[in-house]
Amino acid sequence: MKQLLALTAAAALATAGAQTTTTTVNAIPATPISTGLSGVELGLTGGYAGGLSGEVFLHAPNVAGPFGVKAGVAFTRSDRLDDNAALVTLGEGDAITLGEFKDIFDATETGSATVFSLDGTYALGQVAPGLNSLVYAGGRYGLFQGAINYEGESTTYSSSNFGIGAGLMLSYPLSGGLSLVGDLGVDQFFGGAVNVRQSSGADTDAGAAQGVYRQPGTVFKARIGIKTGF
Secondary structure, eight states: OHHHHHHHHHHHHHHHHHHHHHHHHHTSOOOOOOOSSOOOEEEEEEEESSSEEEEEEEEEEEEETTEEEEEEEEEEEOOOBOTTSEEEEEETTEEEEHHHHHHHHTOEEEEEEEEEEEEEEEEEEEEETTEEEEEEEEEEEEEEEEEEEETTEEEEEEEEEEEEEEEEEEEEEOSTTEEEEEEEEEEEEOOOOOEEEETTOOOOOHHHHHHHBOOOOEEEEEEEEEEEEO
């Protein structure tokens, strides 16, 4: 009789222990942890955008679902001066064009564009195995300039222009957390006031600069590069 009671008590304790263990395990739910943005991308591309061009950008791809934000700055070697424009008026309808002036005085020309961009992005997903795509559109602010350099002197024409832009970006993953990036797009800049500055400090004719200096207008771009996430 005592042995039967002992076996019954042992079975009861084992059952209670199993129930306690089961209750403890079930009391800890597997709650997912939210991490906010799924990474930020840093990219560097080079190619053509009205001249030899390079851009560095930051992209937060998942700010709200497939919508993201991209900010970038691009530098371009840009031909902003018109060689066929009249640079010096000789009277009686005669004039020396910029191109002729460069030939006569052995002058050189330089030009550049620095463009800041802020875009909204939308992920389209994969268009082919491993090939991801997104579209973007947003605002632009560009600093443009062209300069004539001759005999130790220079005349610089410049403008600041606002604009808009849009494009398509494709990416393909490589090794080591890197991805190959292709960027095709177009920017449209609006006219801005032209400033003229001479290194000698001499007075300049801002009205004449309108013929020599070319506003940026429509700029098509095609760049390729790499990006990484962190």
